[in-house]
Amino acid sequence: MKTERTEVDSLAELRRQATLAEYRFTSTAPLVGGLVARLREAWNSVATKWQVRPLMEQQSEFNRALVERLARPPGDEASCELLASQDRALTGINRDVALLDAGMRAMAAPRAGQRLKIAFFSPVPPARSGIADYTAELLPHLAELVDLTVFVDDPAAADLPGFAIRPAREFPGRRAGFDLPLYQMGNSAHHETIYEMALRYPGVVVLHDYFIHHFIRHHTVGKGDWAGYGREMGYALGYDGRRLARDIRAGNAPYPLFDTPLNQRLIDAAAGVIVHSGYVAEKIRRYRPGVPMATIPHLVKMESGRNFRQTLDIPDGAVIFGSFGQITSEKQIDVALAAFQKVHQQHPDTRYLLVGETRPDVDLDAILFDLGLRDCVIHVGYVDNFDDFTAWLRVPDVVVNLRYPTIGETSAVALRAMAAARPVIVYDHGWYSELPGDAALMVPPGDTAALEGAMEALAQSTDLRQSMGRAGYKYVREQCDPARAAQAYAEFLRATLEAARA
Secondary structure (H helix, E strand, O other), X not given: OHHHHHHHHHHHHHHHHOOOOOOOOOOOOOOHHHHHHHHXXXXXXXXXXXXXXXXXXXXXXXXXXXXXXXXXXXXXHHHHHHHHHHHHHHHHHHHHHHHHHHHHHHHHOOOOOOOOEEEEEOOOOOOOOHHHHHHHHHHHHHOOOOEEEEEEOOHHHOOOOOOOEEEHHHHHHHHHHOOEEEEEEOOOHHHHHHXXXXXXXXXXXXXXXXXXXXXXXXXXXXXXXXXXXXXXXXXXXXXXXXXXXXXHHOOOOOOOOOOOOOOHHHHHHOOXXXXXXXXXXXXXXXXXXXXXXXXXOOOOOOOOOOOHHHHOOOOOOOOEEEEEOOEOHHHOXXXXXXXXXXXXXXXXXXXXXXXXXXXXXXXXXXXXXHHOOOOOXXXXXXXXXXXXXXXXXXXXXXXXXXXOOOOOOOOHHHHHXXXXXXXEEEEOOHHHHHOOOOOEEEEOOOOHHHHHHHHHHHHHOHHHHHHHHHHHHHHHHHHOOHHHHHHHHXXXXXXXXXXXXX
């Protein structure tokens, strides 16, 4: 059976990796580079072998025990809990080894006052990823403060001019040349290699979503690896998690995508964590109180440019509402359009703009037909050019962003709308609750009357729209400046390395 074959292959790969290999410093530079490599090797022979090797041996023992246990059936509650505790201890040991190694290498070759050397892992343009867009805005500013090498699966496909880009597969052999790796982590399939590297070679993780259950499901079950999914559920929830994973596999329970974040292993492995909101920071502190963490607001590049409004055949002065990004059930587009229908009855010139591809879990045509809105809703599909996307974002007078339930995301769309001086309507939960009240109308999740009231208020008042737009623009300009974010990154990276060196 294919699933069984996949699980056997997964266990075989775990066995292959069960013993850690000691790293040997090398250099391709002539003479001086070789001298540095020999000095580092000498240091490795003394301090590293005295302190790191015992930890490596202990971790390898954990690895071997864990692999052999995973090869057997789940067993009873006690054995599952023991497996989970061993798995958590293994993750912690791997993190401690990585930190000790980084600290010792820094002491062996001190570079006081010199720039940090950072290995940067992230999706990059033209990947269809909001984190790729984020990275493209961050890197020019961060490169002014630290030395960066960007690691991706396929450098030839990367559209990132001016930066050193290397294949991710090269990092294990080159990691001694960097002070720290920095991982941008989200929920899409673009993060496969990033996740694996973050666990194997711990560094600083930027957690763009608090819940990464969607990613873990793809990373395991999506490849037929039910044993891997059970392991992650067990890591997070112990015996209950393993049992729930079995029930899900049997079709007797749904995936707890919005109840169980499955981020615990990633957080435990991290030398430090960067988040974008107080909401996520508080959740991580409750889980792992001592983890080094920085809350750095999501960055947004302020820019003025094209507006596609003039290309639309709509009445002059018509108020346009808009929603952006993939049209999924979590975006509550059906709820937004139902509320808009009430507003449209009072203001017949109003229109609704949708920009983004429709996912299979939403039947947009049926929604528009049932609500009688096919003539006043403009649907633009996926926009692959970022400048074009921002040009569409300037079209509506009001942006509606109703994601529910939240996975702890920070909405780049909401912030970009505010940067374009557009008021936003959001649900009052998660990060969205942290938006300034004079720039965003926040309504309780599921409260259709409140949503209709918010849309009606903005539809009928030009002054309210303009005042909220100004407040949002001011907020983003002050809080989301890319240069300011890059400075916070550099400070946190240096603090993390100093802590490892201490």
